Amino acid sequence: MLDNKGFDLWADGYDKAVGVSDGENRYPFAGYKRILAKIFQRIMMRSEPSVLDIGFGTGVLTAKLYERGCKIYGQDFSPRMIELASAKMPRAHLYEGDFSKGLVEPLLHRDYDFIVATYALHHLTDLEKNNFIHLLLNHLHTDGQIFIGDIVFETRNQLRDFREKVGEDWDEEEIYFVIDEMKREFPNLRFERFSCCAGILSLSR
Numbered sequence: 001m002l003d004n005k006g007f008d009l010w011a012d013g014y015d016k017a018v019g020v021s022d023g024e025n026r027y028p029f030a031g032y033k034r035i036l037a038k039i040f041q042r043i044m045m046r047s048e049p050s051v052l053d054i055g056f057g058t059g060v061l062t063a064k065l066y067e068r069g070c071k072i073y074g075q076d077f078s079p080r081m082i083e084l085a086s087a088k089m090p091r092a093h094l095y096e097g098d099f100s101k102g103l104v105e106p107l108l109h110r111d112y113d114f115i116v117a118t119y120a121l122h123h124l125t126d127l128e129k130n131n132f133i134h135l136l137l138n139h140l141h142t143d144g145q146i147f148i149g150d151i152v153f154e155t156r157n158q159l160r161d162f163r164e165k166v167g168e169d170w171d172e173e174e175i176y177f178v179i180d181e182m183k184r185e186f187p188n189l190r191f192e193r194f195s196c197c198a199g200i201l202s203l204s205r
């Protein structure tokens with residue numbers, strides 16, 4: 001599993017690497033741009049909402065929301081990612097912290113209109129994902145929404161079939177979402193597929 005130093009090293013080449021994989025419509029980032037664009041569009045249906053971004057990386061999504069007047073909050077554990085994102089969003093509230101340990105203290109003091117996590121939560125085990133999502137749901141305004149854009153499969157069998165197709169490119173360290181298993185924990189979970197391997201999960205209280 002990449003630690004924060006691994007992400008520091010990846011940070012400067014991140015946007016380019018993602019663009020190549022998405023452009024070729026290949027695992028792992030097939031669908032990335034369209035997923036982020038759809039989340040952006042949904043959030044912009046509200047006027048100047050507050051948005052918490054978990055694992056914001058270089059700020060590809062949140063910098064656009066910031067430019068359009070959203071109040072941006074975020075947590076990431078890579079100092080270099082935070083540096084790159086802060087340069088694009090000087091007035092955003094961006095904090096360094098490991099989300100496998102929950103939210104950092106300053107983020108616990110408020111609720112949000114939207115909470116987003118794109119290509120970040122697959123670094124948690126399934127149990128950690130569920131516990132963290134419950135925590136996040138408690139920090140949503142009553143009419144708020146969580147959008148998770150990530151690598152996702154409807155069933156465990158679909159994940160296994162896809163893994164076989166991908167072969168040695170499959171990242172053994174990442175733990176992807178399986179919708180029918182998650183629905184046992186979050187019955188009102190909605191899922192929309194955007195590519196062979198990725199989509200958007202939406203949750204509300």
Ligand SMILES: C[S@@+](CC[C@H](N)C(=O)[O-])C[C@H]1O[C@@H](n2cnc3c(N)ncnc32)[C@H](O)[C@@H]1O
Pocket residue numbers: 004007054055056057058059060075076077078081097098099100117118119120123
């Ligand atoms: C693949 S990048 C995704 C960045 C961005 N959300 C995007 O869609 O381009 C994953 C991000 O999550 C952060 N991250 C991974 N594990 C983390 C953890 N346990 N705690 C905090 N941040 C983490 C990394 O530093 C990195 O910025």
